[in-house]
Amino acid sequence: MAPVLSVQGLGHRYGGAPVLRGVSFDVMPGEVVAVIGPSGAGKTTLFRATTALLRPEEGHVEVAGRDLVRLGGNELRQARREIGLIFQHYNLVRRLSAIDNVLVGRLAHLPTWRVLARRPGAEERARARECLDRVGLADRADARADTLSGGQQQRVAIARALAQSSRLVLADEPVASLDPASATGVLATLRAVATEHDIAVVCSLHQVELVAGFAHRVIGLRSGQMVLDVPSAEFAPEDRATVYDPLDSGRPPATNLSVAGPSPSPSSP
Numbered sequence: 001m002a003p004v005l006s007v008q009g010l011g012h013r014y015g016g017a018p019v020l021r022g023v024s025f026d027v028m029p030g031e032v033v034a035v036i037g038p039s040g041a042g043k044t045t046l047f048r049a050t051t052a053l054l055r056p057e058e059g060h061v062e063v064a065g066r067d068l069v070r071l072g073g074n075e076l077r078q079a080r081r082e083i084g085l086i087f088q089h090y091n092l093v094r095r096l097s098a099i100d101n102v103l104v105g106r107l108a109h110l111p112t113w114r115v116l117a118r119r120p121g122a123e124e125r126a127r128a129r130e131c132l133d134r135v136g137l138a139d140r141a142d143a144r145a146d147t148l149s150g151g152q153q154q155r156v157a158i159a160r161a162l163a164q165s166s167r168l169v170l171a172d173e174p175v176a177s178l179d180p181a182s183a184t185g186v187l188a189t190l191r192a193v194a195t196e197h198d199i200a201v202v203c204s205l206h207q208v209e210l211v212a213g214f215a216h217r218v219i220g221l222r223s224g225q226m227v228l229d230v231p232s233a234e235f236a237p238e239d240r241a242t243v244y245d246p247l248d249s250g251r252p253p254a255t256n257l258s259v260a261g262p263s264p265s266p267s268s269p
């Protein structure tokens with residue numbers, strides 16, 4: 001099986017300072033990967049490079065076999081259609097209804113005004129409604145996005161990715177602004193949808209305690225480098241320290257890194 005996302009040797013600097021260094025990993029269809037790391041570790045930069053919003057100085061990003069770093073214009077727009085995006089600050093069109101936001105995703109290649117001007121047909125609306133139903137929001141389909149709670153807005157974003165037939169979802173701190181119960185609910189929905197539809201998910205989180213119940217695998221970034229790549233079932237307190245502990249604690253920075261294939265079991269004390 002080919003990976004949906006393959007990141008190889010990604011490197012980038014801002015004003016001379018390295019923010020990503022040699023970051024490499026693959027994500028398979030249906031695989032849910034959590035990305036953790038302290039503030040400033042490079043998580044958002046990694047996401048921006050993965051959508052080619054930022055052109056990384058080094059490395060490649062292949063989405064469904066196409067190298068985004070080398071594409072431009074129409075080809076890049078086509079390739080980006082494979083990617084669903086979810087952000088911390090709900091990236092919906094606020095004045096549109098939930099269902100219209102989903103429809104905008106389904107026709108991601110058209111500007112919003114054209115999507116609405118072309119009056120989506122009954123079949124398209126039915127499909128969008130199904131996607132909202134899947135995330136538990138069938139009854140709020142006609143509510144304006146800005147009248148929905150944060151958790152509901154993130155569910156609309158998941159429905160939009162589903163309607164868009166995204167093969168990859170990138171979610172940058174999608175639950176950072178939510179209360180614990182809504183956060184768990186949104187992540188559970190995201191995981192279930194990913195598993196059912198073989199969508200690869202890469203999701204950054206600050207709430208490390210949510211990783212185990214959500215992701216299949218956890219990647220740790222620290223100062224722009226991958227210092228961890230383990231199945232989340234094996235994610236141990238030492239791993240947390242590898243990612244977050246102050247560097248002057250005497251601990252070597254990379255202890256449990258396996259870029260490809262199954263990761264070694266962490267040694268428990």
Ligand SMILES: Nc1ncnc2c1ncn2[C@@H]1O[C@H](COP(=O)(O)OP(=O)(O)OP(=O)(O)O)[C@@H](O)[C@H]1O
Pocket residue numbers: 014015019037038039040041042043044045046
């Ligand atoms: N546009 C930019 N210009 C210059 N430096 C930037 C820019 N964007 C990010 N940086 C720097 O790059 C580093 C990584 O930032 P990034 O936003 O990727 O971190 P992050 O892991 O997402 O942090 P957080 O958890 O706070 O969201 C930081 O040192 C940041 O100051």
Ligand SMILES: [Mg+2]
Pocket residue numbers: 043044045172
């Ligand atoms: Mg960030």
